[in-house]
Amino acid sequence: MEIMLYIAALIAAVAFVVLVVYLAITLKATKSTLNDVSHTLQGLEKQMQGITTETTELLTKTNQLADDVNQKSTKLNGLFDGAKGIGETLKDFNDSLKQLSNSISQTSAQNQEKVSQAVKWGSAIMDLWNKKKK
Template sequence: MEIMLYTAIIIALIALVVLTVYIINTLKVTKEFMNDVSTTLDGIETQMKGVTDETTELLTKTNRLAADAEQKSAKLDGLLDGARGIGETINEFDHSLKQLTNSVSRASQEEQEKTSQAVKWGASILEYVFKKEK
C-alpha cells in the first residue's frame, strides 16, 4: 500500500509540474500578446494624433475659405445692386426715348399736314401768279 501512496504522490507531483509548465508558457504567450497590443495601441494613438492635427488644419482652412467666400459674396451683392441700378436707368432711358419718339412722330404728322396745306396753298398761289403773267 505504501507503494501506491508514493506512486500517487509522484503522479500528483508530475501533474503539478506539467501544469506549472503549461501555465508558465501560457503566461509568456499572454505577455507577448499584451506587448503587441500595447505597441499597436501606441501606433494607433500616434495616428490618431496625426489625424486630429490634420482635421484641425483642415477645419481652419475651411473656416478661412468660408470667410473669403462670404466677403466675395458681399462684394458681388454690391456689384449686382449696381448692375440692377444700371438696368433700371437703361429702362427709364428707353421709356423716355420712346416718349420722345412718339412726341416727335405726332409733331411730325401734325406738321406734315400743315406743310401739305402750305404746299397746296403755295402751288395755288404760284399757279395763279403764272396765269396772270401769261
C-alpha cells in the first residue's frame, strides 16, 4: 500500500513537472507575443505623432487661408461700395441731364412764338434791305 502512495506521489510530481514545463512554454510564447504587440504599438505611436504633426500643419495653413480670404473679402467690400457710389453719381448726373433737357424744352416751347416772330421780322427786314439795294 505504501508503494501505491509513492507511485501516486511520483505521478503527481511528474504531472506537476509537465504542467510547469507547458506553463513555461506558454509564458515564453506569451512573452514573444507581447514583445511583438509592444513593437507594433511603438510603431503606431510614431505614426500617430506624424499624423498629429501633419494635422497641426494643415490646421495652421487652413487658418492662414481663412485669414487671407477674409482680408480679400474686406477689400472687395470696399470696391463694391465704390462701385455703388459711382452708380449713384451716374444716376444723379442722368437726373440732372433730364431736368436740364426738360427745362430747355419748356423754355423753347414758351419762347417759340417769340422766336417765330423774330424770324419773320428778320426775314421781312432782309427783304426790305434787298429791295432797297436793288
